[in-house]
Amino acid sequence: MIDSPQTRVGMSLADFLREQADAPFELIDGEKLPKIPTAFMHSLVLKKLFLLLVAYEQAHKTIVTLYETTFAQTESPDWVKGSHIPDLMVYQAETIAAFMSSEEALQNRPINVVPDLCVEVVSPTDRFSEVERKVSRYFEDGVQAVWVIDPEEKLVFAYQAGSNQVQRLTGDNELVEPNLLPEFTARVGDLFPA
Numbered sequence: 001m002i003d004s005p006q007t008r009v010g011m012s013l014a015d016f017l018r019e020q021a022d023a024p025f026e027l028i029d030g031e032k033l034p035k036i037p038t039a040f041m042h043s044l045v046l047k048k049l050f051l052l053l054v055a056y057e058q059a060h061k062t063i064v065t066l067y068e069t070t071f072a073q074t075e076s077p078d079w080v081k082g083s084h085i086p087d088l089m090v091y092q093a094e095t096i097a098a099f100m101s102s103e104e105a106l107q108n109r110p111i112n113v114v115p116d117l118c119v120e121v122v123s124p125t126d127r128f129s130e131v132e133r134k135v136s137r138y139f140e141d142g143v144q145a146v147w148v149i150d151p152e153e154k155l156v157f158a159y160q161a162g163s164n165q166v167q168r169l170t171g172d173n174e175l176v177e178p179n180l181l182p183e184f185t186a187r188v189g190d191l192f193p194a
Contacts, residue, residue, distance in 0.1 A: 008075075008079070009029065009030040009081050009082075010027065010030060010075060010079055010080050010081035010082065011027065011079075011080055012078060012079060012080075013074075013077070013078045013079065013080055013109065014078070016072070016080040016083070016110075017109070017110075019032070020070065020110075023035075024070070024085060025083075026083055026084050026085055027072075027080060027081075027082050027083040028082060028084075028137065029082070035068075035085050036123065036125070038087075038121070038123070039123060039124070041151045041152075041193075042087075042121045042123055042151065044151075044193060045121055045149055045151045045191055045192060046067070046087050046088060046119075046121055048190070048191050048192075049088060049119065049149070049186065049191055050065065050067055050088055052184075052186050053065040053088065053090060053181075053184075056181060056183075056184045060183070061093060062092065062093050063090050063091065063092060063093055063116075063180070063181065064090070064091045064092075064093055064095075064096040065088060065089070065090050066088070066089050066090075066091070066111075066115075067087075067088055068085055068086075068087060068088075069085070069086075069089065069111065070083050070084070070085050070110040070111070071083065071084055071085075071086075071089065071110060071111045071112070071113065071114065071115060072109075072110040072111070072112050073112070073114075073141060074112045077103075077104075080110070082141075083110065084118070084134075084137070084138070084141070086115065086118040086119060086120060086138075087119050087120050087121050088118070088119035089115035089117065089118050089119070090115060090116055090117040090119075090180065090181070091113065091115050091116055092116055092180075095113055095116075096113075098113075099111055099112075099113050114141050114142040114143055115143055116143065116144045116145065116180050117143070117144065117145045117146070117147070117177060117180055117181075118138050118143050118145075118146050118147075119146070119147045119148075119149065120134060120135075120146070120147075120148050120149070121148075121149045121150075121151060122148060122149065122150045122151070122152070124152065131148055135148065135159050139159075139161050142161075143161065144160070144161045144179070144180065145158070145159065145160055145161065145177055145179075145180060146158075146159040147159075147175065149191065151192060154170065154171070154188075154189065154192045155168060155169065155170055155188075156168075156169040156170075156173075156175055156188050156191070157169070158175065158177075169188045170188055170189070171187075171188060171189040172187060172188070172189060173187075173188045174186065174187060174188070175187075175188055175191075
């Protein structure tokens with residue numbers, strides 16, 4: 001029996017960096033998916049949550065919050081097998097400190113460490129099945145929690161790795177993540193314009 005050659009999924013780091021500079025994209029199963037520019041409401045909601053997370057970051061010094069930053073899964077130092085650009089992502093501060101002292105950071109490469117929390121804001125053109133698939137991929141990559149924000153319905157869906165339960169949060173519900181963000185709370189209704 002003859003083994004068929006395996007196709008390597010992904011692209012070289014040099015190609016990835018060059019093409020990302022032209023137009024940001026996510027690399028999923030070898031397919032480049034363009035990152036669509038965000039609409040006004042999307043940006044407004046993100047800004048509100050970003051400011052809350054940064055205030056927590058500054059007060060507690062335990063996390064680092066990044067905005068629309070690429071994180072890549074690498075097969076080797078010169079091969080990117082996949083990438084994501086979450087709207088927001090949160091890392092433990094020590095994880096970022098370790099990355100900052102790495103060769104990848106010094107060479108201005110994409111962060112190759114999986115975030116602890118990813119946040120996605122649903123766009124009017126997103127299909128629910130696509131959002132669910134993205135959440136599943138985050139968990140496959142090792143993300144611990146995902147918040148999906150729907151500005152149109154003024155909802156937040158909070159997902160946890162290893163759990164089939166999804167919290168559906170509205171209005172006066174508090175958005176919390178006790179394992180990653182002890183003492184952090186945000187009233188869901190405050191994320192959306194009145």
